[in-house]
Amino acid sequence: MHKLKAVLxxxxxxxxxxxxxxxxxxxxLPAGDKAIIGHICDYLRRNGVDEIGIVVHCHENKFREMFAKDADVKLIHQDTPRGTGDALRCARNFCNEEFLCLNGDIVFDEGFLKEVLEEGKKNGNAVMGCVQVENPQEYGVVEQANGKLIKIHEKAKGAGNWINAGIYYFTPAIFDALEKIHISPRxxxxxxxxxxxxGENRGVLCRNFSGFWLDVGRPxxxxxxxxxxxxKIQRRIEGEVEEYAVVKGNVVIEPGTVVRSGTYIIGPAYIGSACELGPNSFIRPSTCIGNKCxxxxxxxxxxxILMEDARAPHFNYVGDSIICSGVNLGAGTKIANLRIDGKDVKSFVQGERVNTQLRKFGAIIGENTKIGINCSINPGTVISEDCMIGAGKVLEAQYYAPGTIIM
Structure with missing residues (x-):
């Protein structure tokens, strides 16, 4: 019997x-109660996928740690990252029949995967999932007619707003095509x-989807x-919740965590294992707290999002922010998330200032950075990994390079 496989x-x-x-x-990276790729793997398993191949290169050891106990997952090494075409070529020996293929860094509603899979099984053709976005020029814009692909235009303006969503159903013919491609201008x-x-012979079907889809391209x-x-989470309390602590709504609290008296948690929220919350802390909706925080x-x-072993131990405010592993906020340090003039917050991508198009956005603080007491961090600030910020500093919305020391 044919085993259904997927390549991420x-x-x-x-x-x-x-x-x-x-x-x-x-x-x-965490999204809710597990890593982005963990959610994708769950979707695949629930939809009948027997084996999952993951093409990896950067931080390969992290993948090995995560999937060490998953017998249905095989890691496929890519020697040098040379694009998505080369990545899929690496999986040729893993797939010898029809298979699913997905980008490993997208977040979407499970129904999208179901639709692409059903379309492929029904018609026996390659299928590409498509979604509408407001900024199509940043993606591969899909030109289609009568449900079939005409052409994907890379980062083209004025070609419509349906884009390639990075969810595919392929036949082995894709590997023959991959042997014929050339190095792109990039x-x-x-x-x-x-x-x-x-698609030159209308051999690729387009499955348009109107539900949630997101390319996690910026922080x-x-x-x-x-x-x-x-x-999507359901309430599950396995840690210890002391008397006079309040947990409202869909909240997950993993084993080994202690929620001390006076703490107030409003879901949806996720609290990892071996955490200590409170006394008298306030966790508001859409917060993810990793293990040992x-x-x-x-x-x-x-x-x-507070990643593993991050600490906001006394009199801190963290709003609309990402705090990486090992970060410590000194007592009284606050992260502002709203400009006083109410305009969109500007932040930084690869050191370049960009508009987040968000009215509320706090800061990004990289791994193992230490912030002293009573610091004020303005909206849009990006502090890289391994920085040290002394007590009482006011950090403007700037980019701070790795290892920055301000004393």
């Missing part, structure tokens, strides 16, 4: 998300060129992904 493309660096991806690959082997070859996208996945007395966390 997860070898990229995720440069635009730095410092969040400085030491963690983008597919392993210096990569592009999967889209091979798909265009298949604030991770907050949107997190909020979406948290909206400490949110202490009079600290408030709202619509944010």
């Amino acid at each position: 493309l997860a070898a990229g660096e995720g440069k635009r998300l730095r410092p969040v991806t400085a030491r963690v690959p983008k597919p392993l 210096g990569e082997y592009e999967l889209t060129e091979a798909i265009n070859m298949l 604030w996208d991770l907050l949107k992904a997190n909020a979406f996945m948290l909206s 400490h949110v202490g007395n009079a600290s408030e966390i709202k619509n944010s």
Whole structure:
């Protein structure tokens, strides 16, 4: 009997998300109660996929740690990241019949996968999932007619707003096309060129989807992904909740965590294992707190992600922010998330100032950075990994490079 397989493309660096991806690959970033790629694997399993191949390169050891106990997952090494086309070529020996293929860093409603899979099984053709976005020029714009692909136009203006969503059902013919592609102007082997070859004879079906889909391309996208996945969780309390602590709504509290008296948690929220919350802390909706975190007395966390071993131990405010592993906020340090003039917050991608198009956005603080007491961090600030910020500093909305010391 034919085993249904899937290939996840997860070898990229995720440069635009730095410092969040400085030491963690983008597919392993948290969104709700598990990593982005963990949700994709769950979707695949629930839809009958027997084996999952993950093409990896950057931080490969992190993938090995995560999937060490998953017998249905095989890691496929890509020697040098040379684009999505080359990544899929690496999986040729893994797939010998029809298979699913997905980008490993997208967050979407499970129904999208079901539709692409059903379309492929029904027609026996290659299928490409498509979604509408407001900024199609940043993606591969899909030209289609009568449900069939005409051409994917890479980052084209004026070609419509349906884009390639990175969810595919392929036949083995894709591997023959991949052998014919050339290096693109970006210096990569592009999967889209091979798909265009298949589409020359109208051999690729387009499955348009109107539900939730998100390419996690910038740090604030991770907050949107997190909020979406948290909206799906069901209440589960396995840690200890002391008397006079309040837990409202769909909240997950993992084993080994202690929620101390006076703490107030409003779901949806996820609290990992071995955490200490309170006494008298406030966790607001759409917050994800990783394992071994400490949110202490009079600290408030709202619509944010605290990664493993992050600490907001006394009198802290963290709003609409991403706090990476090992970060410590000194007593009284606050992260502002709203400009006093109410305008969109501007932040930084690869050191370049950009408009987040968000009225509320706090800060990004990279791994192992230490912030002194009573610091004020303005909206849009990006502090890279391994920085040290002394007591009482006011940080303007700037980009601070790795290892910055301000005393």
